[in-house]
Amino acid sequence: xxxxxxxxxxxxxxxxxxxxxxxxxxxxxxxxxxxxxxxxxxxxxxxxxxxxxxxxxxxxxxxxxxxxxxxxxxxxxxxxxxxxxxxxxxxxxxxxxxxxxxxxxxxxxxxxxxxxxxxxxxxxxxxxxxxxxxxxxxxxxxxxxxxxxxxxxxxxxxxxxxxxxxxxxxxxxxxxxxxxxxxxxxxxxxxxxxxxxxxxxxxxxxxxxxxxxxxxxxxxxxx
Numbered sequence: 001x002x003x004x005x006x007x008x009x010x011x012x013x014x015x016x017x018x019x020x021x022x023x024x025x026x027x028x029x030x031x032x033x034x035x036x037x038x039x040x041x042x043x044x045x046x047x048x049x050x051x052x053x054x055x056x057x058x059x060x061x062x063x064x065x066x067x068x069x070x071x072x073x074x075x076x077x078x079x080x081x082x083x084x085x086x087x088x089x090x091x092x093x094x095x096x097x098x099x100x101x102x103x104x105x106x107x108x109x110x111x112x113x114x115x116x117x118x119x120x121x122x123x124x125x126x127x128x129x130x131x132x133x134x135x136x137x138x139x140x141x142x143x144x145x146x147x148x149x150x151x152x153x154x155x156x157x158x159x160x161x162x163x164x165x166x167x168x169x170x171x172x173x174x175x176x177x178x179x180x181x182x183x184x185x186x187x188x189x190x191x192x193x194x195x196x197x198x199x200x201x202x203x204x205x206x207x208x209x210x211x212x213x214x215x216x217x218x219x220x221x222x223x
Contacts, residue, residue: 005030040200044071047198051180052078057193060181067200068186069150072178085127086111086149091134092176093186095151101133101140106186108134108179118143118173122156122164126173143173151177 005028013021024031037043047060048071060075062068076082086092094107103109109131118126129144147154153175156164165172187195 007032037200043198043200044074047071047181047196048074048078050196051075054194055079059179059187059190059192059195061184061187061195061197062181062199063184065183067198068181068183069178071181071198075180076178084149085114085146086176086178088113091179092131092149093151093179093182095175095177096172098142098174101142102136103133103140106189108190109140109176110134110137112139115141119168119170121168121170121173122161123147124154124156124173126170143171145173145175149175149177151175 006025007030009025009027010021010032013019020034024033035043035046037046044067047062051058051060052075060068060071062071081087081090088111090111092109092111094103094109095105097103097105112130112132115128115130118128120126125146126143127146128141130139130141131144132139145153153173
């Protein structure tokens with residue numbers, strides 16, 4: 001909002017008048033385009049194609065985590081990454097504060113290399129990895145949870161979890177998730193050269209039907 005630009009102009013048009021501008025302005029050196037896809041799968045396919053054709057500095061953004069994960073997995077396949085483990089150079093999102101290394105939940109890191117297997121903690125498999133934070137690419141060694149890369153640790157009762165960590169004499173493993181597609185929550189505060197926003201079928205969701213407020217305090221009825 002501080003920079004203004006065509007994207008903010010378009011967002012303002014949507015908020016005030018409930019319509020998407022037919023063409024982009026060239027304000028602030030930015031521009032936008034949009035595609036109407038009535039079928040949710042078609043909308044997701046178009047978003048994936050947009051990313052794969054131009055991946056550098058590009059992120060897919062959506063609002064539901066399940067959709068984010070689905071598109072991220074498809075992107076990996078389209079990019080020829082069939083290994084279920086993140087490969088060296090892949091960008092991931094940290095989903096837990098790691099205060100010792102000055103890494104916060106939502107920070108981006110790149111996999112430098114996998115070092116060795118770690119302990120299995122209450123059924124959660126782990127591996128030691130060297131990662132490179134996006135904001136400060138210094139090597140950081142961390143214990144990564146490898147049971148899945150959805151960004152969440154499998155549920156384990158807290159007392160059992162603490163006991164297992166103590167028995168293994170291990171730090172709490174860090175959950176990572178793919179950064180090819182992000183929710184609005186995960187990408188807030190970041191900057192990207194290009195962003196593809198996809199809302200497949202979501203405009204009919206109750207959250208999109210609620211009135212919103214504009215800065216002057218007036219109510220606006222959504223689509």
